[in-house]
Amino acid sequence: MPRIYATPEQLTAWTGQPAPPDADRLLARASEDIDDALLSAVYDTDAAGMATDPDIVAALANATCAQVEYQQATGDDGTGAAGRWGSVSIGPVSLSDRRDDPQAASDVDLAPRAHRALKRAGLLPGVIW
Structure with missing residues (x-):
């Protein structure tokens, strides 16, 4: 069962x-993104x-809400696909102007406010000694 750190009421x-x-x-x-940031x-x-x-x-709930707020502001639907391409067509498929580093595709795009919370x-930084 996935951990969900905030409720719609908290959002x-x-x-x-x-x-x-x-x-x-x-x-x-967004909770999955927070989990990824806290490995x-x-x-x-x-x-x-x-x-x-x-x-x-409280910090986890705030970070989760901040992550959703950030995703909505950037047009992301939670899939991480928003903002990756400057132009996308469906038929016939055409993608152009990739806007991110393909090497960093596995990194979570953590909202600045979530990071601060x-x-x-x-x-964070979550270093184990």
Whole structure:
């Protein structure tokens, strides 16, 4: 079962706008992005892998909401495809002006506000000594 760090109600509070109809899906995808950013972070969790410290729980929720807000602002639907091409046609297929480094395709495009929320909580850079 995937971990989802924020609710549609928290997203509404974060953005000041009603949550979109697909908020659950967007929050699930954003939570995956947060997980990817925290691969080497160390914090206490319960049996389901959810953080137990209230400050960490709040930071994860804030970062997840910030990630959704960022994706919506950049036109991303949570798939990571937005902004990768300057022009796309479907039939016959035509792609042009690739805008990212293909080597970095596996890196998460973490929202700046999400990064700051995780950093303030001590979850980044996530170095294990």
